[in-house]
Amino acid sequence: MKQKIGNIAAVxxxxxxxxxxxxxxxxxxxxxxxxxxxxxxxxxxxxSSEQLLSQIDPSWKLGREDSNGATFYNVDTISPDGKHVAxxxxxxxxxxxxxxxxxxxxxxxxxxxxxxxxxxxRLVYIARDGDNYLVVVDGHEGKRYPALVPIxxxxxxxxxxxxxxxxPDSRNLAYVVQTGGKSLVxxxxxxxxxxxxxxxxxxxxxxxxxxxxxxxxxxxxxxxxNKEFMVINGIAGNLYDHVSPIIFSPDGKHNTYTAGxxxxxxxxxDGKDQDxxxxxxxxxPDSRxxxxAAGLPGNQWIVEDGKAGPHYTQILGxxxxPDSRxxxxxxxxxxxxxxxxxxxxxxxxQRSSYDDISGITFSLxxxxxxxxxxxxxxxxxxxxxxxxxxxxxxxxxxxxPDSRxIAYTANNGFLDCVAVIDGVESEVYNWIYTSxxxxPDSxxVAYAVQMDCKELLVxxxxxxxxxxxxxESFNWEINWFSSTIIFDSPNSLHYLAESGNSIYLVEKTIxxxxx
Numbered sequence: 146m147k148q149k150i151g152n153i154a155a156v157x158x159x160x161x162x163x164x165x166x167x168x169x170x171x172x173x174x175x176x177x178x179x180x181x182x183x184x185x186x187x188x189x190x191x192x193s194s195e196q197l198l199s200q201i202d203p204s205w206k207l208g209r210e211d212s213n214g215a216t217f218y219n220v221d222t223i224s225p226d227g228k229h230v231a232x233x234x235x236x237x238x239x240x241x242x243x244x245x246x247x248x249x250x251x252x253x254x255x256x257x258x259x260x261x262x263x264x265x266x267r268l269v270y271i272a273r274d275g276d277n278y279l280v281v282v283d284g285h286e287g288k289r290y291p292a293l294v295p296i297x298x299x300x301x302x303x304x305x306x307x308x309x310x311x312x313p314d315s316r317n318l319a320y321v322v323q324t325g326g327k328s329l330v331x332x333x334x335x336x337x338x339x340x341x342x343x344x345x346x347x348x349x350x351x352x353x354x355x356x357x358x359x360x361x362x363x364x365x366x367x368x369x370x371n372k373e374f375m376v377i378n379g380i381a382g383n384l385y386d387h388v389s390p391i392i393f394s395p396d397g398k399h400n401t402y403t404a405g406x407x408x409x410x411x412x413x414x415d416g417k418d419q420d421x422x423x424x425x426x427x428x429x430p431d432s433r434x435x436x437x438a439a440g441l442p443g444n445q446w447i448v449e450d451g452k453a454g455p456h457y458t459q460i461l462g463x464x465x466x467p468d469s470r471x472x473x474x475x476x477x478x479x480x481x482x483x484x485x486x487x488x489x490x491x492x493x494x495q496r497s498s499y500d501d502i503s504g505i506t507f508s509l510x511x512x513x514x515x516x517x518x519x520x521x522x523x524x525x526x527x528x529x530x531x532x533x534x535x536x537x538x539x540x541x542x543x544x545x546p547d548s549r550x551i552a553y554t555a556n557n558g559f560l561d562c563v564a565v566i567d568g569v570e571s572e573v574y575n576w577i578y579t580s581x582x583x584x585p586d587s588x589x590v591a592y593a594v595q596m597d598c599k600e601l602l603v604x605x606x607x608x609x610x611x612x613x614x615x616x617e618s619f620n621w622e623i624n625w626f627s628s629t630i631i632f633d634s635p636n637s638l639h640y641l642a643e644s645g646n647s648i649y650l651v652e653k654t655i656x657x658x659x660x
Contacts, residue, residue: 191636191656193610198230198246198641199648205234223616223641224265227629230616230641230648231259231268243270243281250281257304262315269318271306278304280331282318287334290324308343308352312360319354319363330354330365330376337379342368355390357397364391364400375402375413382416394432401426401435412437421448424460429469436463436472447474447485454488461502466511473514475502484516491530497521504541508548515542515551526553526565533568543580545587552581552590564592564603571606578617579628586635589655593617593630593640602630602640604655612642612649 222231231245233256243250243259245268250256255273262268269282277289292303305323312319319332327339344353344366354365364377372384375391377400387405394400401414403423412423414435424445426437436449438460447454447463449472461475461482473486481493482501494501497520504517515528517539526533526542528551536555543552554577555570556562564571564581574594581592591604599611616629630640636655641648 192654194652196650196652197647198228198650199244200247201646201648202234203646204236206237222259222261222268223629224261225263226265227631227639227641228650229261229265231261231270233257233259243268250284258309260309260311262311262318263313264315267311267315267318269309269311271304271309273304278306280306280309280318280320287331290322293323308354308365310352310354310356312356312363313358314360317356317360317363319356321353321365328367330363332363338376340367340369340376344368344373353390355393357393357400358395359397361397362393362400364393366390366402382413383418388413392427394428394435395430396432398432399428399435401428425463427463427465429465429472430467431469434465434469436465438463438474454485462505464505464507466507466514467509468511471507471511471514473505473507475505475516482518486514491527494518494520506542506544508544508551509546510548513544513548513551515544517541524555533565539565540580543583545583545590546585547587550583550587550590552583554580554592562594564590564594566590571603578615579630582628582630582632582638584632584635584638588635589632591630591632591638593628600642602651602653604638604653609653612644612651614643616641616643616648 224230229246231243233241234244235241240252240254241256242252243256253272253274257271259268259270267283269280272279272281274289276292276295278292279289280287290305293305294303306320308321310319311317317333319330321343322329322331322336327341328343329339330337330343354363356363362378364375366373366388367376367381368374372386373388374384375382375388377391385404385406389403391400391402399415401412403426404411404413404418410423411421412419412426421437422439422441424438424440426435428435434450436447438445439448440446440456443458444456445458445460446456447460457476457478459477461477463472463474465472471487473484476483476485477496480496482496483493484491484502484505501519502516506515507513513529515526518525518527518532522537523535524537524539525535526539528542537557538555540554544550550567552564552566554562554564560575562574562577564577566581574596576595578593578595581590583590589605591602593600593615594603599613600615601611602609602615630638632638637653638655639650639652642651643649
């Protein structure tokens with residue numbers, strides 16, 4: 146049951162398809178192979194234990210078909226701690242139910258949008274019961290709301306429920322409901338005030354509801370008539386023609402969002418309009434600095450704490466160092482792309498695409514920086530100003546916890562992928578799905594690879610047992626797959642894998658000296 150992503154851009158679906166090597170089957174049905182009894186495994190890399198997490202009944206149907214008979218990818222949900230899996234299943238009688246590990250939910254006419262809480266202890270999803278929809282959280286049913294249009298009209302979007310989101314502390318659950326021609330937010334089962342409209346999610350992936358990092362504040366944009374405004378903890382702000390989603394400072398004490406009035410676009414900070422022609426705004430990790438990109442197409446600049454920087458053709462993005470003392474952003478000037486680090490321009494590259502500079506990443510000690518550069522049809526990593534080898538594509542860089550090491554994945558075409566660890570290439574594999582993961586002491590680095598239609602863990606160059614699948618999840622922040630490989634200590638890790646009809650939690654203890 147390969148991890149699949151629903152409702153994402155066609156280009157991402159194409160990327161998923163491309164991860165299936167030639168000669169391997171894109172199997173959306175359930176394997177009929179015999180399930181073997183879980184047992185301890187000993188490999189050159191170390192000892193493993195397999196805990197049977199979920200047993201898939203071969204009679205279940207896990208795929209869904211559209212009106213043209215095409216099968217969608219299965220939609221699987223992995224908990225943030227990488228120890229639980231949830232998915233939708235059907236017995237073929239047009240009834241669907243939720244499966245979390247080996248726990249089964251009540252059957253409904255539809256089950257959608259399974260989401261784990263940040264602490265991995267709670268699960269929520271939307272269910273359809275006849276012509277009504279409801280939210281089911283922790284096994285408890287919420288209020289039923291009628292479908293937006295009759296179910297038998299075969300409209301693609303009939304659910305009145307959307308934007309399910311947990312607060313960072315996992316104690317609060319909120320979502321949007323459309324009912325009676327109005328929209329409202331439900332928080333912990335309590336309905337809020339109704340508005341003419343609450344704008345839909347961004348790209349169907351980022352909820353319009355935002356919690357502060359301390360979970361004490363909740364905000365969302367709303368509309369009345371032809372005006373929009375921000376609602377923060379139930380209090381509506383000023384009216385504008387348009388507002389964008391809010392950003393809270395890391396300490397939760399400040400907030401900012403972009404508003405539009407006529408042909409003007411500006412930021413609103415803590416409820417006060419700014420005359421800054423903002424494009425986007427953000428806070429530093431210590432919440433002491435606010436920075437925005439401002440201007441118009443063809444003439445843009447950075448404003449930090451009210452001080453404007455040099456003007457460029459375009460600003461590409463902005464990243465603060467973890468200690469908030471360094472700031473870097475991508476810039477375009479005429480036909481050149483480059484990064485600007487604390488006001489100093491880096492090497493200029495001939496512009497060839499909209500994403501020629503990406504993946505800007507600081508080390509945890511804030512002293513090192515790496516980013517990806519594209520030149521025509523080749524990509525390479527720039528690490529502390531030094532250019533690496535060119536490839537057909539490279540992933541975003543990952544620094545080790547001690548900031549001394551760096552890793553990323555690269556490929557030179559289909560079925561030719563390597564991990565690059567401290568500048569040294571690994572063995573060549575058919576595919577490497579996710580970015581490498583370092584151990585807490587930075588001595589080990591692990592990643593999942595695909596070879597000969599099987600997937601296996603590789604740690605410090607040593608290959609472990611092969612499975613049918615090793616699970617990954619899609620990370621919208623980096624627009625790529627995130628690993629479910631998680632280190633629990635300097636020499637132990639766990640991940641989720643599938644073999645036949647069984648999903649296992651695999652826990653690995655690495656032999657000392659395997660470095």
